[in-house]
Amino acid sequence: MRRKLLITGTAAVVFAVTGCATPPESSTPDSMTPAADTSVPSSANTSADHASEPSIVEGTVVRFTAGDTEIDVTIESDDPTTRDFLSMLPLTLSVEEFAGREKISQLPRKLETDRSPGSDPEDGDLIYFAPWGNIGFYYNTDGALST
Numbered sequence: 001m002r003r004k005l006l007i008t009g010t011a012a013v014v015f016a017v018t019g020c021a022t023p024p025e026s027s028t029p030d031s032m033t034p035a036a037d038t039s040v041p042s043s044a045n046t047s048a049d050h051a052s053e054p055s056i057v058e059g060t061v062v063r064f065t066a067g068d069t070e071i072d073v074t075i076e077s078d079d080p081t082t083r084d085f086l087s088m089l090p091l092t093l094s095v096e097e098f099a100g101r102e103k104i105s106q107l108p109r110k111l112e113t114d115r116s117p118g119s120d121p122e123d124g125d126l127i128y129f130a131p132w133g134n135i136g137f138y139y140n141t142d143g144a145l146s147t
Helices: 013-021 078-088
Strands: 003-007 030-036 059-065 069-074 095-097 103-104 126-129 134-138
Touching: none
Parallel strands: none
Antiparallel strands: 003 126, 030 059, 030 095, 059 069, 095 103, 103 134, 126 134
């Protein structure tokens, strides 16, 4: 089973607009640096019981920077995958075009996925693809070629 986990939804729409305005490059990877705009205290971890913890993850803004372009993504879900991703920040990643649908980047390690919901990603979403251990920004989920 291929499992895609949605790390965030809205505000990533900003990326969809940017992604559509920037032609995809298939041969030269770009570089981006995601960093949490607001700090997540060390209690934001992947402990077994999050039910008693207040949600300090939802609403966190993660800023992705590539050259002069900045994309802010607002975290909308508090789950082990999201918390694990935030615990890795800041980091610098290489980004590459994938299948004319998304920009992807390999993370330094796979993220925790237990008890995290799957997703049905839409254009503009930041996702984590569990089998490969990568994140991606969708900009063309239906795979239609632009004319």
